[in-house]
Amino acid sequence: MHNEIKEILISEEQIQAKCRELGEQLTKEYEGKFPLAIGVLKGALPFMSDILRSIDTHLEMDFMDVSSYGNEMRSSGEVKIVKDLDTKVEGRDIIIMEDIIDSGLTLSYLVDLFKYRQANSIKIVTLLDKPEGRTAEIKADKVGFEVPNEFVVGYGLDYQEKYRNLPYIGILKPEIYGGEE
Numbered sequence: 001m002h003n004e005i006k007e008i009l010i011s012e013e014q015i016q017a018k019c020r021e022l023g024e025q026l027t028k029e030y031e032g033k034f035p036l037a038i039g040v041l042k043g044a045l046p047f048m049s050d051i052l053r054s055i056d057t058h059l060e061m062d063f064m065d066v067s068s069y070g071n072e073m074r075s076s077g078e079v080k081i082v083k084d085l086d087t088k089v090e091g092r093d094i095i096i097m098e099d100i101i102d103s104g105l106t107l108s109y110l111v112d113l114f115k116y117r118q119a120n121s122i123k124i125v126t127l128l129d130k131p132e133g134r135t136a137e138i139k140a141d142k143v144g145f146e147v148p149n150e151f152v153v154g155y156g157l158d159y160q161e162k163y164r165n166l167p168y169i170g171i172l173k174p175e176i177y178g179g180e181e
């Protein structure tokens with residue numbers, strides 16, 4: 001699998017150090033509260049798993065599965081809820097944990113949904129931000145790393161469901177995309 005990667009953009013060590021740094025910040029910011037950490041499946045799973053273990057205050061966790069890319073490299077523009085939360089959002093301090101903000105459509109949909117459900121506060125924490133991809137107006141409260149306007153894989157991010165289990169973020173060799181850009 002590793003020989004299908006053209007370039008590593010962010011190493012495993014950089015990701016792990018960033019998770020600890022963000023986790024320590026969140027520990028201070030939510031001290032004495034009981035936030036609801038929401039992981040956006042499937043991509044956010046490795047990031048959420050690592051960052052949560054660096055947060056030293058009580059929290060509840062839940063997951064939502066939303067999808068707008070299917071097997072494509074561009075957003076369909078339509079965000080679908082594949083699995084909703086089990087937990088009530090009303091009155092809660094929400095921390096949304098994402099792997100990437102690209103067009104911003106997924107997160108603007110989720111923020112609107114959680115506002116409609118009357119969350120007390122909403123914070124967005126994303127490992128990656130691709131500002132050049134943005135079509136919806138949305139800004140994260142915490143960003144691990146900015147990435148260039150290229151399709152990235154690894155550490156939760158897939159191409160046709162593969163590469164999510166890479167421990168780093170990289171770019172695939174062009175021949176793997178089979179002519180797609």
Ligand SMILES: O=P(O)(O)OC[C@H]1O[C@H](OP(=O)(O)OP(=O)(O)O)[C@H](O)[C@@H]1O
Nearest residue numbers: 041042043067068069102103104105106
């Ligand atoms: O800012 P956007 O352009 O909306 O892109 C970001 C979303 O795209 C990916 O999810 P995807 O829909 O591919 O589902 P997945 O996490 O199951 O791969 C990623 O995990 C984010 O949730």
Ligand SMILES: Nc1nc2[nH]cnc2c(=O)[nH]1
Nearest residue numbers: 102150151152153157158
């Ligand atoms: N794998 C992957 N999924 C995405 N979803 C939105 N942007 C990206 C990206 O660059 N890579």
